[in-house]
Every structure is written in structure tokens, then in C-alpha cells.
Amino acid sequence: MRVWRVWSIFFCILIILAITEPIDKTTAAPTSWTKQTAKIEAFVQDKKWKAARNEIRKLADSFAQADFTDYSISVEAVHVLSESIIRTDQALSQVKLNPRSVQWEANRLHLAFDALEHDHQPQWHQMYEIMEKDIQEIKAGIKANQSDVVESKIGQLRHHYEWIYPALVIDRSQTTVKKIDSLMIYLDKQVKEGNMENLMPAVEHFQGLLYPLYYGPESDVSAWVQEEESINTLVIIWLGGMIVLVLAYASWVMLREEKRRQERVPRGQV
Incomplete structure (x- = not known):
């Protein structure tokens, strides 16, 4: 009886192995993913929504099965790619579909996976000009x-920055990405508050970073960021020193005036 049970279990295992499809690693690779995103982009362009939905779900399945130990990819990059897939799928699944929104998400998705596949001359570099x-x-x-x-125009710059953001996360360090995020937040804040005089230095700062961001190696971008941060640190130290001096002078003036006041008051009335 026990032997029969053992053989039954063994045959069940064989059947399961026979009907289960093995993971095809050739379909879970950057080259294949980039081709899939190009197909999604083309389907969206032709307004073939059902075909685009089917392809995005194939991409999602393939990406979920991937073994990233063979690739030099950061946790942040995996996260932003997953998020891009989800956003595109959501845009395609809306009851009242917005063609422009779907097109934007599909293009953004393709730029991201293209950046993953191509270390040199990725398509997102076309956004420099x-x-x-x-x-x-x-x-x-x-x-x-x-x-x-x-x-x-700052809103337009932000729109273009958000378009390349996933590709940027894949191609550049988190330090660089956070620096540009901070610049964009600063620009938005200054323009909303109407501080036009503070905008020009920040915009020129952004412009100085733009070329190395697109065409320089990571070391050039990091060096530029560190140089700017060093300058900003010196400015902060100088401003801090000036504030301390002003406060010290104000305290000294107040103390002097208090002593003079006391000298003017007769001793008996103090």
C-alpha cells in the first residue's frame, strides 16, 4: 500500500513537471523588453488598445520572472521600471481612455527600457535640445x-523632466537624481511665490548641469554636483557667520543702551 502511494506521488510530480512551462530566459532580458515596449508604443500610436493591453501584460509577466542577479541594476531602477509598467497598464485600462495620456506613458516606458538596454546613446538623450x-x-x-x-515654461521643463525620469534613474546615480529633483522643487517654489530674483541663479545652475547630465560620464556629473555643493556650503557658512555677527552686534547695542539707561536713572530710583 505504501509503495503504491509513493509511486502515485512520483507520477503526480512527473505530470506537474510535464505540464509546467519552463521560464524562457531569452524573453526575460533587456533586449526583449525593449522590443516589447516598442511594440506597445506602436500599438498605442495606431490606437490598437487591446493589442497594447495584451503586450503590456506579457511584459509585466516577463519582468516579474526576471533574475536580476545577472544584471548591474539598482533597486531604484527595478522599482521605477515596475512603476512605469503599472502606470502604462493603468492608463490602458481606464474606462474612458485618454489617448494623449496613454501615448505619454507608453513613450516614457520605452525610454526607460531603452536606457536599460543601451549604455551608450540611449534614446532619452534626444531630449537634451x-x-x-x-x-x-x-x-x-x-x-x-x-x-x-x-x-x-517651468511647467514645460518639469513635464519633459518627468518624461525622462525613469531613464534617468537607470542611467545616473541617486545623488544626481536627487540633486535635480531638489532643483525642480526649488524652481516650482520660487515661481509660485513670485520670487523672480531668485530664479535666475537656480536656472543657470540647472543649465550648467544639463550637458554633463546627458553626455558626460557619471564622474563628471558627480564632480559638478559636488563642486556646486561645496560652493553652496561656503555661502551658507558665510551667511551663518554674518548672522552671528549681526546678532552679536545687536546684543552689544542692546546691552550698551541698557547700561546707559541705568546710568541716567538716579541710584535711589533703580
Whole structure:
């Protein structure tokens, strides 16, 4: 009886192994994923929504089965790629589908996976001239004191930055990405508060970082960021020192005036 049970279990295992499809590692690789995102982009362009939905779900399954131990990829990059897949799937699954939103998400997704596959000359580098133009238009608006134009152009710069953001996370260090995030937040804050005089230095800062960000090695970008941070640190130290001096002088003046007041008051009335 026991022998029969053992053989039954053994045959069940054989059946399960026979009907289970092995994971094809050739379909769980950056080259295959980039091709899939290109197909999704093409389907979206042709408004073949069902085909695009089927392809994004195939991509999601393949990506979920991937073994990333063979690839040099950060945890942040895996997260941003997963998020890009989910966002595109959600855009395609809306009851009232927005073609422009779906197109944007599909393009963004393709740029991200293209960056994963291509270390040199990824497609997101094509955005350099567009973002450089954004910055030039922002600077022109600041010089002309046109706050509405500046706000519109900064919004446009942010839109383009968000478009390449997943690719940037894959290609660049987290230090660099956080630096640019901080710059974008600062620009948004200054324009919303109407601080036009504070915008130009920040915009020029962004412009100086733009070329090494796109075309320089990571060491050049990091060096530029560290140099700017060193300058900012010195400025902060100088400002801190000036504040201490002003407070010290104010305290000294107050103390001197208090002593003079006491000297003017007769001793008996103190």
C-alpha cells in the first residue's frame, strides 16, 4: 500500500513537471523588453488598445520572472521600471481612455527600457535640445519679468523632466537624481511665490548641469554636483557667520543702551 502511494506521488510530480512551462530566459532580458515596449508604443500610436493591453501584460509577466542577479541594476531602477509598467497598464485600462495620456506613458516606458538596454546613446538623450530650449525660454522670461511666461515654461521643463525620469534613474546615480529633483522643487517654489530674483541663479545652475547630465560620464556629473555643493556650503557658512555677527552686534547695542539707561536713572530710583 505504501509503495503504491509513493509511486502515485512520483507520477503526480512527473505530470506537474510535464505540464509546467519552463521560464524562457531569452524573453526575460533587456533586449526583449525593449522590443516589447516598442511594440506597445506602436500599438498605442495606431490606437490598437487591446493589442497594447495584451503586450503590456506579457511584459509585466516577463519582468516579474526576471533574475536580476545577472544584471548591474539598482533597486531604484527595478522599482521605477515596475512603476512605469503599472502606470502604462493603468492608463490602458481606464474606462474612458485618454489617448494623449496613454501615448505619454507608453513613450516614457520605452525610454526607460531603452536606457536599460543601451549604455551608450540611449534614446532619452534626444531630449537634451528640447530641455535646453526650455531653459533658454525661462531665462528670457525672467529677463523680461514675464512671470506668466516663466511659470508656463517651468511647467514645460518639469513635464519633459518627468518624461525622462525613469531613464534617468537607470542611467545616473541617486545623488544626481536627487540633486535635480531638489532643483525642480526649488524652481516650482520660487515661481509660485513670485520670487523672480531668485530664479535666475537656480536656472543657470540647472543649465550648467544639463550637458554633463546627458553626455558626460557619471564622474563628471558627480564632480559638478559636488563642486556646486561645496560652493553652496561656503555661502551658507558665510551667511551663518554674518548672522552671528549681526546678532552679536545687536546684543552689544542692546546691552550698551541698557547700561546707559541705568546710568541716567538716579541710584535711589533703580
